[in-house]
Amino acid sequence: MVFTRATQPPTAPVPGVPTSPDATDASRQDDGRRRGARYFRRLAGTDIDEALAFFTGDYDFRAPRVRRTHTQQHWDFAGVGDARMSLRSSRLLVDLQTESLVDDEFLVAWMRSGTSTITFQGREHALEPGVPVVLPFAEAYALHHRDIGLNLVHLDRDFVRSVVGEDDFAFEPMRRPTAEGLRAWQSVVRAHSGTWLDVEHDLTPIVQRSIAESFVAAAVQAFPRRDRWRSSVTGSGPEHDRLRRALEYVHAHAREPIGTTEIAEAAGLSPRGLQQSLRRHLDQTPGDLLRSVRLDGARVDLLRADRDVTNVAEIARAWGFGHLGRFSATYRARFGELPSESLRTR
Known part of the structure; x- marks a missing residue:
């Protein structure tokens, strides 16, 4: 599964789009969320300190440790989202070890390239190319990325819980989907990602919400819930x-x-x-x-x-x-x- 259109990783800065996070870009994204419209963000660069500052804002990296793997370092990011959901694609051509914690969104991730190991509650989980998993939620975990290319779907915690109808709903982290669940997830990605990522065409509020609900329903079908x-x-x-x-x-x-x-x-x-x-x-x-x-x-x-x-x-x-x-x-x-x-x- 590979995202196309807007989230195809750029190899150079995109004209008219900032190449590092700044107040103007953040304001544009926040305005889009408040209006309920989709926002689009695309960044690329060679300064890994900028990359860490940018990704820490969303993933709460804690004391990251970076080692060079290439003569020329590179990172890029692209994403389209609203207050309910975002589809994201990123690449980071270094060896990165850090802790991370996210508690306001559920993250479904699958690897395109490179290697990645998630350590959670004392167990190591190696990500497999093309196999989606839900990353740990509201608990710290350690990650080790090396030359990683990653696709992610972010689902707002409160939106998911409203669709499911449970105030404390959460997914069981790092569990592979069943074959049937994987097919359901891949079907939704194929059916809706192109429409969602095509930022040149507006979506009606009904269609926009329907697509987000389809991703939630597929995630609930594909991934085990974390039960009490x-x-x-x-x-x-x-x-x-x-x-x-x-x-x-x-x-x-x-x-x-x-x-x-x-x-x-x-x-x-x-x-x-x-x-x-x-x-x-x-x-x-x-x-x-x-x-x-x-x-x-x-x-x-x-x-x-x-x-x-x-x-x-x-x-x-x-x-x-x-x-x-x-x-x-x-x-x-x-x-x-x-x-x-x-x-x-x-």
Whole structure:
């Protein structure tokens, strides 16, 4: 996946566009965000100190360390965005190590060239060319870029949460999408990036918002959500690890006809051991856990569905709820509204 049009990395400064960040350029970008219009920014240069100052503004680089990899250093950036979303492309031809932290946007990144390793919570993740991941959100992580060419989609945190309908929604960082999710993400990039990046043509507010919502929907489909259960399982012993494996399995396979036997096998526990572990740490049974995860999944689908092409019964069945009346009652007890009310709010 490669962005084209406006975000194709320039090899020289663009006439009429500043080659380093300044107040005029920042003001133009802020004005565009306030109006809801798309803003366009394109920069290029050889001064790496300027590059670090520019990227630190968006990614909060902390004590960056740079090593030269070429006789002639080079960096460039291009991006088109509004208050909800931006599509960006950047290149930095140096060896860069730094910490970073972003807490107001969700960042989907994929590498075009070079190498990049993200270290998060003690684990190293090597980016793969063309494979998108969601970078860590609201937690510091270390990055090591070498001669990196990178595409990014920035999605405003509050906009994503409003579309999803959850005030604390977040993605699970550094997890590869499934094959189906990758296809959904690539489809949206192919379908809409050219239109979004064509800054010579205005988009109506409806079209502009629709494109941003399409990217959010594809991201939700492609990338795992960061669920609250992760913080509820504390500790580092063998039992905690097995319980996390059980929860991982449930969240990955909740749409499938699974039960206690399959969950226990995935966790390396006996069915009785699974029941005891869940009761001890989460005060739940395997059935409670599976039902809760399925309800959460159904709610996400209801909130983002088009009520003209789907209905509550279809979504309920997709998540393993065969009795619509019981599903509606359980859903209302959990979320304070009927499934039909969630579907109508979009």
